[in-house]
Amino acid sequence: MLKYLFAAFLISICLIVGKALAHYIGFFPGSIYGMLLFAAILASNIFDEAAIGAAIAKIINIMPLVFLPVCVGVIQYGDLLQTSGWKIVAVGMSSTLSVMALVAFICAKILRDERCD
Amino acid sequence: MNAVIEPIIFCICSIAIFFSWLQFHRKFPFALFNPLLLSVISVVLILFLLEIDYSRYMTGGEWISAFIEPGVVALxxxxxxxxxxxxxxxxxxxxxxxxxxxxxxxxxxxxxxxxxxxxxxxxxxxxxxxxxxxxxxxxxxxxxxxxxxxxxxxxxxxxxxxxxxxxxxxxxxxxxxxxxxxxxxxxxxxxxxxxxxxxxxxxxxxxxxxxxxxxxxxxxxxxxxxxxxxx
Structure with a gap:
């Protein structure tokens, strides 16, 4: 339980600092600054990553829950989905497959020459 | 009284529905059984059948949505x-x-x-x-x-x-x-x-x-x- 509380505390601090940075610097949303700060803190070894790692992994596992209420908001766009739903699916599928093909093709060529242990 | 209890019910129901589908997905780990997708469909159907407005649902839903930003930080x-x-x-x-x-x-x-x-x-x-x-x-x-x-x-x-x-x-x-x-x-x-x-x-x-x-x-x-x- 303490691990979860500590992870929540650390995340909250990063978010508060991130929001302050977003307010003064702008450019990114505060949560993105918070995410980068959180990664930097973990990398700096100030805290024992093993202590909070398992707790954060579990939090990330159930994270889709926090998107549920906003996703339900799609019922407000019934008209749009009826008229343009197939177009949105067409855009999504074509860009996903194109990006996938392009990245795989180029990276296969680059990574073949790159040394990797 | 309703104004207090209703958001709590919406919030608890959303969490219960998500965790039920999460358990289901663990048993049947196919992409199409995505817990978020199935939860969204379930909640939308319930709201539709019970004729509940989205804004009314969000009185409880916003308590869950408040965790989106911390979720991004956790990434x-x-x-x-x-x-x-x-x-x-x-x-x-x-x-x-x-x-x-x-x-x-x-x-x-x-x-x-x-x-x-x-x-x-x-x-x-x-x-x-x-x-x-x-x-x-x-x-x-x-x-x-x-x-x-x-x-x-x-x-x-x-x-x-x-x-x-x-x-x-x-x-x-x-x-x-x-x-x-x-x-x-x-x-x-x-x-x-x-x-x-x-x-x-x-x-x-x-x-x-x-x-x-x-x-x-x-x-x-x-x-x-x-x-x-x-x-």
Whole structure:
């Protein structure tokens, strides 16, 4: 339980600092600054990553829950989905497959020459 | 009294529905049984059948939504876990993710424009190739709808999960690192989860790509999307 509380505390601090940075610097949303700060803190070894790692992994596992209420908001766009739903699916599928093909093709060529242990 | 109890009921029901589908997905781990998708369908059906307004539902739903921002911050953990990979291959990874991000934004916006989709809807679905949390934040920032962005993100996830491996075999891509980067940069966490069943090495590359692409898109989208829309 303490691990979860500590992870929540650390995340909250990063978010508060991130929001302050977003307010003064702008450019990114505060949560993105918070995410980068959180990664930097973990990398700096100030805290024992093993202590909070398992707790954060579990939090990330159930994270889709926090998107549920906003996703339900799609019922407000019934008209749009009826008229343009197939177009949105067409855009999504074509860009996903194109990006996938392009990245795989180029990276296969680059990574073949790159040394990797 | 109702004003106090109703939001609590909405909140508890949403959590219960999500965890039920999460358990179901653990037993039947297919991409189509995505717990978020099934939960959204369930809640929408319940609201529809009981004739409950979305704004009424959100009196309780907003308590759950308050955790979206901390959720984005928590993504710093997978970013940290992949730092050894990023530091070793940073040129290739950043190059690939910049390319993927720009390519995805360009195709999404221009194709959607060509099909005559409304501009606000284009702003919502432009970020569909990145992870839900950051796609929602970014699309809201550029004037789109977070709800529509989240739905569009699922299309990319399902497309990659369902057709990704077929596409790789058609293109004869056997390098699993390249396959991982392709899955992560085009179909985010769902793609990374799909490829994890085939190769753990590809999965690490996919996780790295999904985080880096999300960061690149969050930086580029507020400038690049208005430019594409003005063309």
């Amino acid at each position: 710093g953990y997978p970013l940290y876990k992949q730092m050894h990979l990023i530091s070793r291959l940073w040129r290739t990874l950043i190059g690939a993710c910049c390319l993927a991000s720009l390519c995805a934004l360009t195709i999404n916006v221009l194709f959607a424009k060509a099909l005559g989709i409304d501009e606000w809807a284009i702003r919502s679905l432009a970020t569909l190739n990145i992870t839900t949390a950051i796609a929602m934040e970014t699309s809201a920032e550029i004037g789109g709808s977070a709800a529509l962005a989240a739905v569009a993100v699922m299309i990319a996830g399902f497309t990659g999960s369902a057709f990704g491996m077929l596409l790789m075999s058609v293109l004869k891509i056997k390098n699993m690192r390249a396959v991982g980067l392709a899955f992560g940069s085009a179909s985010h966490a769902l793609g990374a989860a799909t490829i994890a069943r085939t190769s753990m090495e590809a999965s690490a590359y996919a996780s790295t790509a999904l985080i880096l692409c999300a960061i690149v898109t969050a930086i580029v989208a507020p400038i690049y999307i208005p430019f594409l829309l003005s063309l």
